[in-house]
Amino acid sequence: MKKNYSIKIPLKNNPYEVLIGENIINNSKKKIFSKIKSAKKIFIITDKKIKKFHYKKILNIIPKNFIIKSLIINPGEKMKKINTINIFLTFILKNKISRNDAIFALGGGVIGDISGFLASITLRGIKLIHFPTTLLAQVDSSIGGKTGVNSEYGKNLIGTFYQPNLVVCDTLFLKTLPKRELISGYAEVIKYGIIYDKKFFYWLNKNVNKLLNNSSTEISKSIKRSVEIKRDFILKDEKDLINKRAMLNFGHTFGHALEKYTNYSNNLLHGEAISIGMCMASNLSNILGFLSLNNYIKIKNIFLNFGLPTNLSYLKKIKIKKKQIVKNMVYDKKNLNGKINFVLCKDIGKVFIYNKIKKEFIEKSIS
Numbered sequence: 001m002k003k004n005y006s007i008k009i010p011l012k013n014n015p016y017e018v019l020i021g022e023n024i025i026n027n028s029k030k031k032i033f034s035k036i037k038s039a040k041k042i043f044i045i046t047d048k049k050i051k052k053f054h055y056k057k058i059l060n061i062i063p064k065n066f067i068i069k070s071l072i073i074n075p076g077e078k079m080k081k082i083n084t085i086n087i088f089l090t091f092i093l094k095n096k097i098s099r100n101d102a103i104f105a106l107g108g109g110v111i112g113d114i115s116g117f118l119a120s121i122t123l124r125g126i127k128l129i130h131f132p133t134t135l136l137a138q139v140d141s142s143i144g145g146k147t148g149v150n151s152e153y154g155k156n157l158i159g160t161f162y163q164p165n166l167v168v169c170d171t172l173f174l175k176t177l178p179k180r181e182l183i184s185g186y187a188e189v190i191k192y193g194i195i196y197d198k199k200f201f202y203w204l205n206k207n208v209n210k211l212l213n214n215s216s217t218e219i220s221k222s223i224k225r226s227v228e229i230k231r232d233f234i235l236k237d238e239k240d241l242i243n244k245r246a247m248l249n250f251g252h253t254f255g256h257a258l259e260k261y262t263n264y265s266n267n268l269l270h271g272e273a274i275s276i277g278m279c280m281a282s283n284l285s286n287i288l289g290f291l292s293l294n295n296y297i298k299i300k301n302i303f304l305n306f307g308l309p310t311n312l313s314y315l316k317k318i319k320i321k322k323k324q325i326v327k328n329m330v331y332d333k334k335n336l337n338g339k340i341n342f343v344l345c346k347d348i349g350k351v352f353i354y355n356k357i358k359k360e361f362i363e364k365s366i367s
């Protein structure tokens with residue numbers, strides 16, 4: 001029998017659990033519906049691609065007494081915008097949603113972020129259960145309560161903090177995930193090793209083949225450890241106020257700037273952007289004398305081993321203007337008073353925040 005995990009996120013006001021395992025949606029029906037006891041309606045939010053593969057699995061677990069409504073969008077980051085929220089809000093209010101009703105978010109980070117935002121602003125908060133279907137969503141975006149959409153000024157600039165009632169990570173969902181998306185998700189998994197857990201970093205490096213070949217045991221283990229690490233940061237700083245949770249943004253200042261530069265297109269997935277971003281942040285850490293060359297190379301190599309991009313040569317077709325990338329960084333929401341906050345690395349498993357960096361060094365680290 002394959003091992004299942006339950007990770008508790010014991011936030012004072014909004015404690016919840018993350019369930020992980022193969023076929024866990026069918027094995028956890030009781031728990032899922034115990035979270036929405038008074039609900040009459042369930043609004044399932046998903047995209048057309050995911051609907052084809054997994055929508056029926058969700059329908060099959062919902063007891064007959066619920067009224068089910070579906071909101072289905074085109075896949076892709078471009079849908080993560082305020083206009084989508086407007087359309088969804090109109091739909092659910094028209095369908096007389098009540099405060100006890102629930103949203104089931106079935107999808108990757110895009111669906112999760114949209115659903116979380118919608119759940120948080122509808123009637124000042126309705127029930128929310130995440131069924132993340134990408135690796136990135138299982139290890140990262142479905143946990144921690146950051147919700148939101150993009151603006152023309154940058155990524156995730158409109159949003160709320162809103163914790164779900166439950167997260168159900170079924171590893172069977174990942175079987176239909178395109179390889180490129182799976183690999184992209186490993187960027188966030190590797191990040192957890194770099195920022196917090198050296199042992200996990202080496203374990204990942206040792207198990208690359210099993211992980212990329214979707215071995216259920218190793219995948220579940222890697223999701224479990226990732227969720228535990230994210231939990232530890234969230235518990236210290238739920239609302240990202242005291243620079244503890246910010247460590248999770250290692251590589252993201254560069255990564256978000258690159259995503260903006262490539263117009264959030266399919267040329268660069270989120271995981272790919274932050275993979276390059278983490279290599280740039282490690283390069284910067286090395287240039288500034290915080291990280292040894294040996295560790296910088298180890299970091300680069302783990303991304304290469306997973307088949308992730310490590311520099312801008314990945315964007316062959318796009319003309320790169322370093323100055324524009326630096327400009328994009330200033331718009332990143334993590335930056336205060338125009339100063340760019342960087343998460344730098346001093347050892348594998350150890351990162352810190354630093355913002356006294358001259359622009360020339362930042363430009364030098366972009367390669």
Ligand SMILES: NC(=O)c1ccc[n+]([C@@H]2O[C@H](COP(=O)([O-])OP(=O)(O)OC[C@H]3O[C@@H](n4cnc5c(N)ncnc54)[C@H](O)[C@@H]3O)[C@@H](O)[C@H]2O)c1
Nearest residue numbers: 049075108109110133134136137140141146173176177270
């Ligand atoms: N809220 C947070 O804390 C947080 C953290 C990290 C990332 N994010 C956000 O997450 C988003 C990226 O999420 P993502 O990488 O999951 O991308 P995504 O949601 O765009 O999904 C990627 C693609 O995979 C398809 N897909 C999803 N599940 C599938 C499956 N099981 N089988 C086949 N195809 C499937 C989708 O249709 C889509 O085309 C970004 O918007 C990012 O900003 C949020």
